[in-house]
Amino acid sequence: MVGRRWVLHAAVALLVYPVLSVCKPVPQPLQACTTQALLGGDAPQRIVTAQDDTYTDARLGEKIQFEQFPALIAYVKDAAEVAPLIRCAQSAGIKAVPRNGGHQLSYPFPLELSFSLGLFEDFCSASDIRGRKLIGVSFSSYSALTDTLVIDLAHLNYVHVSEDHSTAKVGAGIRLGALYTALSGYDTTWIGGICPTVGLTGLLGAGGFNMQMRALGISSDHVLSAQLVAADGQTLHASPSSNPDLFWAIRGGGGGTYGVITELELQLTKLPRSAMVAISWNESESRFAAAKRFLEWAPRQPKEFTSQINVYKSSVQVLGWYLGRTQQELQALLNDSGLLAIGHPESQVTGDCSTDNSRIFGIVTNVCLPDDKVDPSILNVVPESFSKYENSSQFTYEEVPLSTTRATAEPWPRFRRLSKSFFVQKDNLLGDDTLREVVDRIAQLDDASGVWGEWHAWNISAAGENAFAWREQAYAHLEFQVHGSNDSTKQAGYEKWFADLEAYLRPAVGYVLLAAPGRFVDAMAYVLT
Numbered sequence: 001m002v003g004r005r006w007v008l009h010a011a012v013a014l015l016v017y018p019v020l021s022v023c024k025p026v027p028q029p030l031q032a033c034t035t036q037a038l039l040g041g042d043a044p045q046r047i048v049t050a051q052d053d054t055y056t057d058a059r060l061g062e063k064i065q066f067e068q069f070p071a072l073i074a075y076v077k078d079a080a081e082v083a084p085l086i087r088c089a090q091s092a093g094i095k096a097v098p099r100n101g102g103h104q105l106s107y108p109f110p111l112e113l114s115f116s117l118g119l120f121e122d123f124c125s126a127s128d129i130r131g132r133k134l135i136g137v138s139f140s141s142y143s144a145l146t147d148t149l150v151i152d153l154a155h156l157n158y159v160h161v162s163e164d165h166s167t168a169k170v171g172a173g174i175r176l177g178a179l180y181t182a183l184s185g186y187d188t189t190w191i192g193g194i195c196p197t198v199g200l201t202g203l204l205g206a207g208g209f210n211m212q213m214r215a216l217g218i219s220s221d222h223v224l225s226a227q228l229v230a231a232d233g234q235t236l237h238a239s240p241s242s243n244p245d246l247f248w249a250i251r252g253g254g255g256g257t258y259g260v261i262t263e264l265e266l267q268l269t270k271l272p273r274s275a276m277v278a279i280s281w282n283e284s285e286s287r288f289a290a291a292k293r294f295l296e297w298a299p300r301q302p303k304e305f306t307s308q309i310n311v312y313k314s315s316v317q318v319l320g321w322y323l324g325r326t327q328q329e330l331q332a333l334l335n336d337s338g339l340l341a342i343g344h345p346e347s348q349v350t351g352d353c354s355t356d357n358s359r360i361f362g363i364v365t366n367v368c369l370p371d372d373k374v375d376p377s378i379l380n381v382v383p384e385s386f387s388k389y390e391n392s393s394q395f396t397y398e399e400v401p402l403s404t405t406r407a408t409a410e411p412w413p414r415f416r417r418l419s420k421s422f423f424v425q426k427d428n429l430l431g432d433d434t435l436r437e438v439v440d441r442i443a444q445l446d447d448a449s450g451v452w453g454e455w456h457a458w459n460i461s462a463a464g465e466n467a468f469a470w471r472e473q474a475y476a477h478l479e480f481q482v483h484g485s486n487d488s489t490k491q492a493g494y495e496k497w498f499a500d501l502e503a504y505l506r507p508a509v510g511y512v513l514l515a516a517p518g519r520f521v522d523a524m525a526y527v528l529t
Contacts, residue, residue: 025049025051026049026050026071027092029091030072030088030091030092030094030149031047031049031072033084033092034047034074034088034149037074037084037085037087037088038074038077039078039081042397046075046076046077047072047074047075048395049071049072050071053392054392055073056389057389057393057394057395059144059150060386060389061101061103061143062101062386063102063414063415064414064415064484067146068144068145068146069147070144070146070147070148070150071147071149072149073150073152074149074151074152075154075155076153076155077398079171079229079262082151082229083229083234084233085149085151086231086233086260089148094147094148096149096260097144097148097149097151097256098143098151098201098256099143099152100143100153100154100172100200100202101143101154101175101197101200102199102386103197103198103199103202143255153171153199154384155398156171156172156262157174157175157178157402158170158171159171159174159178159179159182159402165187165268166268167265167266167267167268169263169264169265170263170264170266171263172200172201172226172261172264173199173383175200175383176193176195176198176199176379177197177380177385177409178381178402180192180196180356180359181376181380181402182403183268184355184356184376186268189270189355190219190222190267190268191208191210191222191269192210192219193209194211196359196378196381196385196409196412197386197412200264201261202255204219204223204250204252204255204261205253205254205255206254206255207219207252207466207468207470207471208220208221208222208251208252208468209456212321212323213306213462214304214457214458214459214462215306215323216462217460217463218252218460218466218468220464220466220467220468222266222267222269223264223266225237225239225247226238226247226250226261226263227262227263227264228246228258228259228261229260230259231259235262236259238250246259248467249467251466252468253468271323271324271355271358272323273324273351273352274324274351275322275326275329275352276319276322276330276349276351276353276361276366276367277318277319277320277348278317278318278319278348278361278362278367279317279318279340279345279347280346281317281342281343282314283315283343283344284314284443285343286343287311287312287314287439287442288436288439289342290318290342291309291311291316291439292435293339294307294318294455295429297337297339299458300459301333301457303461303462304322304323304324305325305333306320306321306456306457307321307457308320308455308456309455311439311442311455312451312452313445313449318339319361319366326352327349327351327368334347334349348366348367350367350368351368352368353368354368354371354374356376356379357371357374357376360376360378360379363378364378376406377408377409379409380401380403380406380407381409381412382400382408382409383397384397384399386413387411387413387414415450416483416484416491417481418481418482418494419480419481420479420480420498420501420502421478421480422478422505423458423470423473423474423475423476423477423478423509424474424475424476424478425474427473428510429475438478438504441497441501441504445482445494445497446490448485449485450481450482451480452481453478453479454479454481455476455477456476457476458470458475458476459474459475460474478505478509480498482497
């Protein structure tokens with residue numbers, strides 16, 4: 001057992017704009033150590049510092065931000081490089097921060113587990129901590145913190161499928177689109193999330209939302225084992241029978257908290273053909289009624305139906321995946337929903353959707369297409385999958401997709417994204433007045449904000465054993481997103497909007513008791529410090 005180190009480090013001070021002091025030279029011993037840690041003669045190509053013209057691109061994920069400035073970014077191509085990099089960081093007296101996908105979204109998270117994560121946006125009183133409540137904290141899961149050594153895992157993206165196609169061992173840095181693309185070649189898939197550029201381990205650290213979860217469980221339920229490097233450089237195997245508390249914690253207990261995951265063994269699933277729905281109301285007056293009816297109806301439907309409602313400034317949309325069911329069965333479900341009686345909806349219900357078609361539903365298309373008309377190229381992402389930022393030079397290194405027969409995905413756009421999430425619990429549903437106020441708040445922001453509420457029906461029926469604490473009580477998940485602005489005044493207004501939303505909605509949705517706190521204490525034996 002690794003010696004226990006659980007250090008709650010102070011949140012890093014935020015910098016609103018880049019300043020010259022951030023771009024200080026990297027200490028020569030750190031850079032030399034990092035170069036030696038990376039295997040092969042191409043090590044210099046896989047190191048980026050503030051003195052490189054690719055630094056801005058390399059430190060950004062999907063979110064455009066000028067708050068976090070790592071000392072050095074190292075791109076690994078072999079799991080054997082991770083332990084030496086951790087030791088380099090420790091020798092230099094800085095943090096080692098693993099980066100997988102670079103999607104830095106706010107998410108409700110237990111403060112007590114945030115030992116090696118980034119910045120706490122909001123937190124409740126100390127009495128909540130002492131009472132061991134899982135408080136409704138939002139955290140920005142920054143994977144490129146100031147003055148850290150970032151260990152980028154995106155090029156650990158291999159997929160080795162077992163002979164019977166029931167399991168796969170995959171590099172932990174793989175993005176979901178690349179994983180789905182590789183598995184499609186074996187006529188199978190994995191129960192995972194929506195966005196093709198999200199990283200696998202980042203998804204699992206937050207539990208693993210997906211559009212099959214009401215029937216099949218969250219993504220963390222479909223992990224069989226993991227290899228990871230702990231703070232002391234040991235490579236550990238985590239599974240139900242080996243380091244079981246660690247295995248429990250890395251699935252839903254926070255990303256990058258307990259070590260650097262380098263490989264995952266996944267349970268694969270062949271999904272049946274399904275029916276899909278897209279309903280749109282291009283009228284602001286239907287937003288509240290549609291949202292109210294959706295939240296009353298959707299989480300109570302058959303477990304095979306997972307759905308979401310997107311509430312915009314002047315319109316609203318419902319998307320749904322009826323796993324293994326037909327177009328006729330889905331239409332009957334909707335006919336009884338009451339949604340089609342609201343306002344002037346435009347409804348598309350289609351069936352016989354292949355898995356590839358279902359994966360791109362709501363992104364590329366809103367209908368089920370004949371198999372030869374499906375274009376899944378958006379899933380065929382390269383390791384560095386984000387678009388170029390303005391005039392900055394772009395970091396590239398062996399940007400090869402996993403499929404050579406499909407077209408390569410276009411770069412995923414970057415945003416100055418702001419976001420915040422809330423869970424509605426089964427025993428504390430939103431009242432009409434609260435819901436109306438939230439819908440009205442979305443309408444307050446300007447068109448340039450791109451504001452929307454992406455709200456998902458939960459009420460998961462599948463059992464699971466992992467650290468994701470909302471499983472039993474989650475009725476719906478409410479996420480709010482804004483694209484942000486280069487204009488500092490506008491950006492400040494958006495930030496105030498989120499702060500006001502937090503102050504209004506968090507007390508209304510309440511808190512969840514921390515599940516199995518003793519297991520977290522055991523798992524913290526491995527935490528990176």
